Amino acid sequence: MNFISHAKLIDQPDPRRLDLRASIGSLGKDWLVRVNQQRVAITISVIVDVSPGMHFHGAFKKLEVVAHFLEALGYSAAALGDSTGLYAFDHKLRDDLIVPARFGRAVGLNLAQMIRGCSASGDSRKGIVSESRIAALGDCVSLAAETSSLVFILSDYHWSLDGLVSALDPLADALVVPVVVWDPVETEPPSGSRLLSVQQMGAAQSRHLWLTPKLKQQWVENVEQRKRHLSDVFATRDIKPFIVTNGFDCEAMSEYFMGLGLQ
Amino acid sequence: MVLLLIPLALLPVLPKQRDAIRLPWIDWLPEDDAGTRLHVIWKILASVTIGLLVIGLAKPISPAGVIERVGRGAELSILLDRSASMDSQIRRKINKDYQSKQSTKTKNDIAREALSWLLNQRPENRYALTVFHVVAMRVTDFIDDIQLLQAGLDASAIGRGAKETNMGAALLSAIEGFDRRPYTGSRALLLVSDGGARLDKSTRSKIQQGLRRNQISLYFIYVKSGINNADLINTDLQTIGTNADSRSEEVALHLFFKGIGVPYQVFEADDELSMQDAVATIDQQQNLPLTYFQKTPGSDHSRLLFICALLSVTALGLLALVRLEKLN
Numbered sequence: 313m314n315f316i317s318h319a320k321l322i323d324q325p326d327p328r329r330l331d332l333r334a335s336i337g338s339l340g341k342d343w344l345v346r347v348n349q350q351r352v353a354i355t356i357s358v359i360v361d362v363s364p365g366m367h368f369h370g371a372f373k374k375l376e377v378v379a380h381f382l383e384a385l386g387y388s389a390a391a392l393g394d395s396t397g398l399y400a401f402d403h404k405l406r407d408d409l410i411v412p413a414r415f416g417r418a419v420g421l422n423l424a425q426m427i428r429g430c431s432a433s434g435d436s437r438k439g440i441v442s443e444s445r446i447a448a449l450g451d452c453v454s455l456a457a458e459t460s461s462l463v464f465i466l467s468d469y470h471w472s473l474d475g476l477v478s479a480l481d482p483l484a485d486a487l488v489v490p491v492v493v494w495d496p497v498e499t500e501p502p503s504g505s506r507l508l509s510v511q512q513m514g515a516a517q518s519r520h521l522w523l524t525p526k527l528k529q530q531w532v533e534n535v536e537q538r539k540r541h542l543s544d545v546f547a548t549r550d551i552k553p554f555i556v557t558n559g560f561d562c563e564a565m566s567e568y569f570m571g572l573g574l575q
Numbered sequence: 576m577v578l579l580l581i582p583l584a585l586l587p588v589l590p591k592q593r594d595a596i597r598l599p600w601i602d603w604l605p606e607d608d609a610g611t612r613l614h615v616i617w618k619i620l621a622s623v624t625i626g627l628l629v630i631g632l633a634k635p636i637s638p639a640g641v642i643e644r645v646g647r648g649a650e651l652s653i654l655l656d657r658s659a660s661m662d663s664q665i666r667r668k669i670n671k672d673y674q675s676k677q678s679t680k681t682k683n684d685i686a687r688e689a690l691s692w693l694l695n696q697r698p699e700n701r702y703a704l705t706v707f708h709v710v711a712m713r714v715t716d717f718i719d720d721i722q723l724l725q726a727g728l729d730a731s732a733i734g735r736g737a738k739e740t741n742m743g744a745a746l747l748s749a750i751e752g753f754d755r756r757p758y759t760g761s762r763a764l765l766l767v768s769d770g771g772a773r774l775d776k777s778t779r780s781k782i783q784q785g786l787r788r789n790q791i792s793l794y795f796i797y798v799k800s801g802i803n804n805a806d807l808i809n810t811d812l813q814t815i816g817t818n819a820d821s822r823s824e825e826v827a828l829h830l831f832f833k834g835i836g837v838p839y840q841v842f843e844a845d846d847e848l849s850m851q852d853a854v855a856t857i858d859q860q861q862n863l864p865l866t867y868f869q870k871t872p873g874s875d876h877s878r879l880l881f882i883c884a885l886l887s888v889t890a891l892g893l894l895a896l897v898r899l900e901k902l903n
Contacts, residue, residue: 364599365599365600366599368597368598368599370902374599468599468600470599470600470602495599497598497902498598498599498600502899502902505897506897506898506899507610507613507614507617507894507897507898507899508596508610508898508899508902509594509595509596509610509614509617509898509899510595510596510597510598510601510604511595511596511597511598511601512597512598512599512600512601513597513598513599516590517601518590518595518601519601519604519606519607519610520607520610520611520613520614521604521605521607521610522607522609522610522613523610524609527605527607530605531603531604531605534603534604534605535603537603538603
């Protein structure tokens with residue numbers, strides 16, 4: 313049992329853990345209880361989307377952001393004795409990017425290295441339909457669900473979200489953290505009134521915009537709407553997505569977990 | 576061969592765009608009609624530019640045309656004697672002792688000047704120019720390019736001709752010039768010479784047939800060398816007879832021409848004035864309506880195409896100025 317912090321008695325109503333000394337010293341004159349944590353090694357699984365869209369290089373390389381996350385996670389997991397595994401998918405399960413959960417100091421670095429060096433598979437360039445993505449994610453989830461207590465799913469979620477929640481069913485016992493990796497280049501319209509021609513990576517769809525202030529406003533609103541939609545979809549399973557738009561930030565991740573009340 | 580590259584013009588309209596910015600997700604980008612329209616213009620301009628350049632490089636030339644022109648005048652074949660005797664000066668009388676030496680001109684100079692006057696007076700005539708001495712040299716076929724004819728006339732003043740003259744071959748050569756030409760107006764053969772010729776029987780028959788077949792009027796400007804030459808105009812036929820073989824060569828020629836049966840007129844010129852009179856008379860007689868066909872050269876349209884391509888590229892450049900090439 314490790315002491316973690318003090319909490320108000322009203323928040324943690326367990327009088328057996330009252331800390332009188334701390335309560336006397338508290339500025340708010342609150343009754344404080346000790347919050348302890350029992351140290352248990354868990355298995356963490358990271359599911360990474362390596363579809364063409366994730367190979368996008370805007371202000372950041374999306375897969376580089378994922379690699380940073382894996383390094384930080386590996387460091388943290390090694391410190392706490394947790395084992396970490398990796399599963400990747402694009403339009404199908406990527407057999408070459410599967411690492412069963414294991415414990416070690418260099419696990420995070422190794423996984424990051426694998427993700428940095430991975431290539432978009434040949435078939436995935438033809439355009440990926442959402443159904444096959446969901447199916448591939450389902451395969452990853454099935455593999456991870458056997459042992460994992462904490463599952464991170466890193467993707468840009470640039471696909472139809474229908475069927476996503478049901479694909480997460482096997483992870484009912486685990487804590488699922490969807491990490492949404494976006495880039496400022498795709499979420500923030502460029503400045504100035506300019507003609508913009510864009511084509512979707514891995515697909516033939518294209519769109520042409522004359523960037524008026526109204527159109528830019530619409531662009532920003534659409535991004536916000538997508539965020540809300542993602543939150544709503546995950547909220548049905550009491551899951552809160554962690555959205556990364558400016559590179560991976562460890563502090564933000566800590567705050568995210570603090571927000572979940574799991575510190 | 577260059578036209579084989581024309582499919583390149585389809586490159587800009589292919590669905591896969593190499594110049595578009597690639598984003599992982601475009602569904603959250605709003606639809607925009609103005610942008611789509613500008614993009615269509617961009618594509619069409621690019622396509623048209625490539626097309627114009629390829630067609631321009633292929634050098635399209637419209638086919639040469641023929642236009643019918645109606646003018647006044649005649650088809651006049653000038654047959655100019657260029658033998659050595661034409662380089663001699665005209666001497667009408669011997670200067671007296673007290674008279675200053677007059678500047679004199681060669682027969683060729685006088686003939687050329689008179690003919691130049693005719694060319695400039697009647698530029699709408701169609702002229703053919705043949706000079707001859709031993710052989711006939713066709714300078715030009717029937718054309719109305721006065722400058723070219725003038726250059727041909729000027730060239731006849733250079734150097735000295737051969738001593739011999741082959742009048743028969745020259746006449747036949749000039750008559751040949753009329754062969755296989757549509758009859759579009761009055762035709763005349765203008766022979767300028769300072770001498771005659773005794774033609775053999777077969778040549779005479781060929782000349783006669785040729786002139787008749789082609790309906791050619793004949794003018795003979797006889798450039799007199801001196802006071803002792805035969806007077807063809809005022810010669811009483813009775814006195815010289817009708818035998819073409821008789822007397823001097825020029826009389827023989829004159830009698831032969833007279834007997835051919837085509838309109839024939841002889842002029843005698845012994846100075847600039849009489850030469851010009853002769854030419855002016857011929858000009859008056861031959862100033863009739865004339866229909867002729869003029870070839871128009873094919874025109875090369877590549878320059879126009881390149882100018883259009885330049886305009887198109889300029890428009891593309893203006894669009895490129897406002898077009899985003901990258902987002903970050």
